[in-house]
Amino acid sequence: MIIQAVINVDLDGPRINRHVYGHFAEHLGRCVYGGFYVGEDSDIPHEGGIRLDVVDALRALDIPNLRWPGGCFADEYHWRDGIGPKDERPVMVNTHWGGVEENNHFGTHEFMALCELLGAEPYISGNVGSGTVREMSEWVEYLTRAGDSPMARLRAANGRSEPWPVRFWGLGNEAWGCGGNMTAEHYAQEARRYGTYCRDYGDNQLYKIAAGANADDYAWTESLMKQLGHLGCQHVRSTAFHAVSVHYYTVTGPTWEEKGSATVFDTGEYYTTMAAAARIEQLLAGHTAVLDCYDPNKSVGLVLDEWGTWFDVARGTNPGFLYQQNTLRDALVASVHFDVFHRHADRLVMANIAQTVNVLQAMILTDPDSKAMVLTPTYHVFRMNRGHQDATALRVDFRTALPSRPVGDATLTTVSMSASRKDGRLLVSLSNLDATAAADVEIDLRGGTAGDVAAVILTAVALQDHNTPQAPAVVAPRAYDGVTVDGGTLRVHLPAHAFVTVSAGL
Numbered sequence: 001m002i003i004q005a006v007i008n009v010d011l012d013g014p015r016i017n018r019h020v021y022g023h024f025a026e027h028l029g030r031c032v033y034g035g036f037y038v039g040e041d042s043d044i045p046h047e048g049g050i051r052l053d054v055v056d057a058l059r060a061l062d063i064p065n066l067r068w069p070g071g072c073f074a075d076e077y078h079w080r081d082g083i084g085p086k087d088e089r090p091v092m093v094n095t096h097w098g099g100v101e102e103n104n105h106f107g108t109h110e111f112m113a114l115c116e117l118l119g120a121e122p123y124i125s126g127n128v129g130s131g132t133v134r135e136m137s138e139w140v141e142y143l144t145r146a147g148d149s150p151m152a153r154l155r156a157a158n159g160r161s162e163p164w165p166v167r168f169w170g171l172g173n174e175a176w177g178c179g180g181n182m183t184a185e186h187y188a189q190e191a192r193r194y195g196t197y198c199r200d201y202g203d204n205q206l207y208k209i210a211a212g213a214n215a216d217d218y219a220w221t222e223s224l225m226k227q228l229g230h231l232g233c234q235h236v237r238s239t240a241f242h243a244v245s246v247h248y249y250t251v252t253g254p255t256w257e258e259k260g261s262a263t264v265f266d267t268g269e270y271y272t273t274m275a276a277a278a279r280i281e282q283l284l285a286g287h288t289a290v291l292d293c294y295d296p297n298k299s300v301g302l303v304l305d306e307w308g309t310w311f312d313v314a315r316g317t318n319p320g321f322l323y324q325q326n327t328l329r330d331a332l333v334a335s336v337h338f339d340v341f342h343r344h345a346d347r348l349v350m351a352n353i354a355q356t357v358n359v360l361q362a363m364i365l366t367d368p369d370s371k372a373m374v375l376t377p378t379y380h381v382f383r384m385n386r387g388h389q390d391a392t393a394l395r396v397d398f399r400t401a402l403p404s405r406p407v408g409d410a411t412l413t414t415v416s417m418s419a420s421r422k423d424g425r426l427l428v429s430l431s432n433l434d435a436t437a438a439a440d441v442e443i444d445l446r447g448g449t450a451g452d453v454a455a456v457i458l459t460a461v462a463l464q465d466h467n468t469p470q471a472p473a474v475v476a477p478r479a480y481d482g483v484t485v486d487g488g489t490l491r492v493h494l495p496a497h498a499f500v501t502v503s504a505g506l
């Protein structure tokens, strides 16, 4: 059976905010230390201790923003410990992540230098759980205030006279858990209080993001929205915060203690993972529905600032470091998420995969012994999809039923698609999640004709395939010839377990 789809290439949907392709770097395991930052004495090529091969690889993704310093770490991080001469910075214990010592050598200046090297906007998560309003307020002043003020002088004394532009500001993290174990009502008040004292200096306008719900905790989102407006209110204008976040991880195993292996899994587990990933559609729709009740004009943003797969840590690694390999399965989890992000482009303003290097669903893995750097299958999905950033979303409708299969209590649709238009080109992303069966899609392009078609495929022999320093390109994109165009009809053959992008001139 051929799947018949329709894309009206001249009917504009909302803009896909480039920030939904955002990233996350926490002081956790080997994400910052050993991943991004190797220190100034390292023999790995670096700039000011920042690993340059990692930077170069990430620049190819056009990463729009980087969230830091956590995660749970953010709510025990005191920014003043991470400025000034490195040998005078205090050492602390990273109680959340392995109980290791944190020497604070990677602090505010190092993070901002990293963002400058990456060409990414910083997204800073302030400490609400164990910090103070004054501490957060002064961090904003330190970063963004020009001219003469106590924090601007301190910044200049530490070698940076000009302020940095910083837009994205998180008011804590997971306040329902590691960020302070607060009730929704209590945190909502705290978010207003902290947000009040995070000031705009000069031209720097903060976009403040309240720490949001865990997965389907819609009541948490409603508590936050009640702070901004009333049911049915048309105009939400708040200086306290501008967006609310939500976190959702794709977890396969039956319990948190048994999340399953990142590389050793059977087909049944694979489908369970994909069904868990596909749940993001229902979750974003649910949170959007709550926001729509309080903010029908869509002035408040939804931010999914942690998402991705979470498996058992790789055997022999520190359980607190959350190091896991990354297979073709992870790539398909990512591609399905992006289709959903594109469909929710009218509300979703940002998303951050957890995490960029060496932690959870990483783009890059670094080998502590050989020092080699490996690009993961997930990296390649970000690269193949980067043309959707800031593009106009195009609706994809189907004239035939999509293939599906039961997975536990859920039904998993096994073909996923999204499309956008930018600079006179169409970009269509297609995922076939079926482990064994190919699929054929015929797309009726209405309102335009396509030419100059180029397609790329990411697949592998087995779902469990992954890249290592010894075999870095087992899962790698290659040019694909399974696509034909005939006037306004685009035909795509999708092999089993494959991700394909098709770019065409319009």
Ligand code: AHR
Pocket: 026, 070, 071, 072, 073, 173, 174, 306, 354, 355, 360
């Ligand atoms: O990304 C790992 C952790 O997951 C983050 O620190 C926390 O916010 C979440 O629970």
